[in-house]
Amino acid sequence: MHYPVLNKNGEIIASAVTNLDLHDIARAAKTYGIRKFFVVTPLKEQKELVKKLVSHWTDGTGSRYNPKRREALELIRVKDSLNEIMDHLNNAGEGCPKTIVTCARQNNGNISFRKLRNKIKDGRPYILIFGTGWGLSDNFIAEADYLLEPVMGGSHYNHLSVRSAAAIIMDRLLGN
């Protein structure tokens, strides 16, 4: 999600898309058997940029240079909002997934990795949501079905990149 996310001062902004977020998260998603990777931004120029970056690897010279990269980047779809994703999935006959938001901060009422790992074995669709910038807005987090506990690594430092956090969270929830 590149909107609604916070900036350094806690204001709601639309953050810029980072090329390597697309590559890293798509490759991890493919590794863990995730079916779709939605990149959310309401900004027209950013949506065009994502489509251009992705099509280089799915249709362009990149697809011949590195077919494995193509397999991963083919998971990517660009959408304006979570609502648009829900409409898209409903229209595609996928039903309405339960939403899981991730957050680097400790919050009340969050669900543990262990509990969520068991829950998502139920065969229902789930959508795992990551914020960029300084994280998802509080209102957005409050509306999710589940809020996942933060990744902690044994230190007090919890400032992973969204790329690293996404990889670790997929591994904890779906890894062998």
Next chain:
Amino acid sequence: MHYPVLNKNGEIIASAVTNLDLHDIARAAKTYGIRKFFVVTPLKEQKELVKKLVSHWTDGTGSRYNPKRREALELIRVKDSLNEIMDHLNNAGEGCPKTIVTCARQNNGNISFRKLRNKIKDGRPYILIFGTGWGLSDNFIAEADYLLEPVMGGSHYNHLSVRSAAAIIMDRLLGN
């Protein structure tokens, strides 16, 4: 490690340093309580580039803009080779760490995450080694003390970025 690594055709090369590798791996290392992050390249211009990128965040305007980023990037040291790292650690009174190499391919004689996680609790120093490009050279891998099993995510696809693989491996070995 940016040398000795393989290119797409299996030839040994020195790969180029990627800015976000430094940031993501340093932030994950800090999260998991790792004490040093050595970036290895024998190329003079690449070493200078790493030092410039790091000093922006440790001494430059970046250190004031984002002190948390400074804490992570302060772990980085640039070295020519694994031998130079070993000399550095010996001279610093750290002793000679056991080497653990990582590889995306299944190899005979590798050690499982579970076994290695238990082993490294022994209080000795260990050095966890990641290749860039198309992975570490076979000769380099053969000389390591331990070869870690590959990260698999439940699919047959195992083409994670080094940033994602490093994050997942640190979490599996050192996460709570």
